[in-house]
Amino acid sequence: DTAVSQTPKYLVTQMGNDKSIKCEQNLGHDTMYWYKQDSKKFLKIMFSYNNKELIINETVPNRFSPKSPDKAHLNLHINSLELGDSAVYFCASSPDRANSPLHFGNGTRLTVT
Amino acid sequence: GEDVEQSLFLSVREGDSSVINCTYTDSSSTYLYWYKQEPGAGLQLLTYIFSNMDMKQDQRLTVLLNKKDKHLSLRIADTQTGDSAIYFCAETPFSGGYNKLIFGAGTRLAVHP
Numbered sequence: 001d002t003a004v005s006q007t008p009k010y011l012v013t014q015m016g017n018d019k020s021i022k023c024e025q026n027l028g029h030d031t032m033y034w035y036k037q038d039s040k041k042f043l044k045i046m047f048s049y050n051n052k053e054l055i056i057n058e059t060v061p062n063r064f065s066p067k068s069p070d071k072a073h074l075n076l077h078i079n080s081l082e083l084g085d086s087a088v089y090f091c092a093s094s095p096d097r098a099n100s101p102l103h104f105g106n107g108t109r110l111t112v113t
Numbered sequence: 114g115e116d117v118e119q120s121l122f123l124s125v126r127e128g129d130s131s132v133i134n135c136t137y138t139d140s141s142s143t144y145l146y147w148y149k150q151e152p153g154a155g156l157q158l159l160t161y162i163f164s165n166m167d168m169k170q171d172q173r174l175t176v177l178l179n180k181k182d183k184h185l186s187l188r189i190a191d192t193q194t195g196d197s198a199i200y201f202c203a204e205t206p207f208s209g210g211y212n213k214l215i216f217g218a219g220t221r222l223a224v225h226p
Contacts, residue, residue: 042219048211092156097210
């Protein structure tokens with residue numbers, strides 16, 4: 001009965017490959033997010049969707065493409081992976097798009113070799 | 114601008130109180146949050162405070178907000194070894210009506226016997 005679940009937990013791949021990370025929430029929330037946490041634990045927002053509509057798109061290379069098939073799912077596809085993409089990617093959700101706390105998944109540790 | 118600053122490390126003895134400090138820059142932040150991250154895990158929402166409050170208490174946790182100085186603190190009473198983790202402060206600058214949590218770099222709390 002995990003609230004925000006991400007798969008896979010670990011992802012090791014080579015430079016140049018394309019990979020996807022999936023996220024699902026069963027909280028009935030309207031808004032979902034992707035955050036990136038670097039090796040120094042610094043967290044930065046990448047994208048946010050509200051009811052399948054993209055509402056936040058930070059300065060992220062266009063190799064990163066989020067997709068939200070429905071409001072309970074937000075996937076992240078990364079093309080042409082680079083060494084600098086190695087990080088932990090966190091999915092999160094919130095009840096609505098303003099003034100509500102985020103609930104985070106357990107993260108996907110991506111290692112690009 | 115958007116910037117949240119925290120000291121990086123805090124070491125306390127078991128049973129003592131811990132105080133983790135944070136300064137933020139955006140006075141439009143409606144809510145301010147504290148999250149906890151244990152090793153290998155996601156971010157767990159600990160507590161949050163509305164900007165028109167100056168204090169909030171929740172069991173062993175006390176949050177103090179000084180809006181004039183843009184200073185937020187988290188006090189953990191009777192600190193236990195299970196409290197060892199990274200604690201993140203986050204502000205919520207007004208960003209077109211959307212949630213956009215801006216995190217500090219995190220304070221690593223080490224609890225020793």
